[in-house]
Amino acid sequence: MRRTVSALAERWGDSLYRAAFAVCRNPQDAEDVVQETLLAYHISDKEFDSDEHIRAWLIRVAVNKAKNAAICFWRRNRRGLEDYMDALAFETESDRDLLDAVLRLGEKYRIVIHLFYYEDYSVREIAEILGVGVGTVKSRLSRARRQLRTQLTEGWDDDES
Numbered sequence: 001m002r003r004t005v006s007a008l009a010e011r012w013g014d015s016l017y018r019a020a021f022a023v024c025r026n027p028q029d030a031e032d033v034v035q036e037t038l039l040a041y042h043i044s045d046k047e048f049d050s051d052e053h054i055r056a057w058l059i060r061v062a063v064n065k066a067k068n069a070a071i072c073f074w075r076r077n078r079r080g081l082e083d084y085m086d087a088l089a090f091e092t093e094s095d096r097d098l099l100d101a102v103l104r105l106g107e108k109y110r111i112v113i114h115l116f117y118y119e120d121y122s123v124r125e126i127a128e129i130l131g132v133g134v135g136t137v138k139s140r141l142s143r144a145r146r147q148l149r150t151q152l153t154e155g156w157d158d159d160e161s
Contacts, residue, residue, distance in 0.1 A: 001048045005038050012055055013038075015119055016062045022114035023066035025103055033069055037062040059119065060129045063111060070107070101151040109144035112137055 013034055020033035040061050041054075048054045102113055115121045115129065123141070127134045 001050065001054070003051070003054060005042045008041060008054070008058065009034075009038055012058060015055075016058055018118055019059050019111070019114055020062050020066040020069075022102070022110050022118075023063055023107060024070040026069075029069040030066070033062055033065045036065050040065075056121075056125065056129055059115070059121075060131075063129070067107070097152065098148075101148050104151065105144055105147055109140055109147065112140045113144045113148075116141060 016034045016037055017030050020030035020037075021027065024030060024033065037058055041058060046057070048057065102110060105113065111130070112126055115126045116123070121129065123134055123137045127137045130137070
């Protein structure tokens with residue numbers, strides 16, 4: 001099964017962008033990752049079983065490309081995430097705080113949180129996408145939730161002072 005790149009971009013472009021942004025935390029890099037991911041699909045000769053297989057493959061490629069972008073020389077020497085947070089629109093201040101807390105997590109925790117909560121992947125699917133065990137994904141989710149709880153409750157404690 002093959003789909004056109006434009007159909008994939010329309011259907012999953014936003015998901016790919018969010019997954020890439022969760023890893024590299026830079027809007028321009030995330031946009032580049034989406035384009036590179038779609039290009040990789042276009043030039044690949046891989047056959048897919050279903051749309052979900054295509055989506056999982058695209059997410060895996062996007063995450064790997066975002067990891068590469070996050071460690072390159074130019075990326076390390078750009079402005080910080082805080083410079084971009086002001087440009088994003090949030091419905092409430094708590095939405096902003098939550099995204100800020102998620103983006104402060106380590107990469108391995110940030111990506112499982114993103115895939116689980118924002119992309120609605122199951123633990124098993126995340127394990128397949130990342131090439132790790134189901135137990136590893138469960139552990140990372142648990143640790144990430146604990147870190148988020150700590151970060152967010154510290155913010156609430158500071159507000160009460």
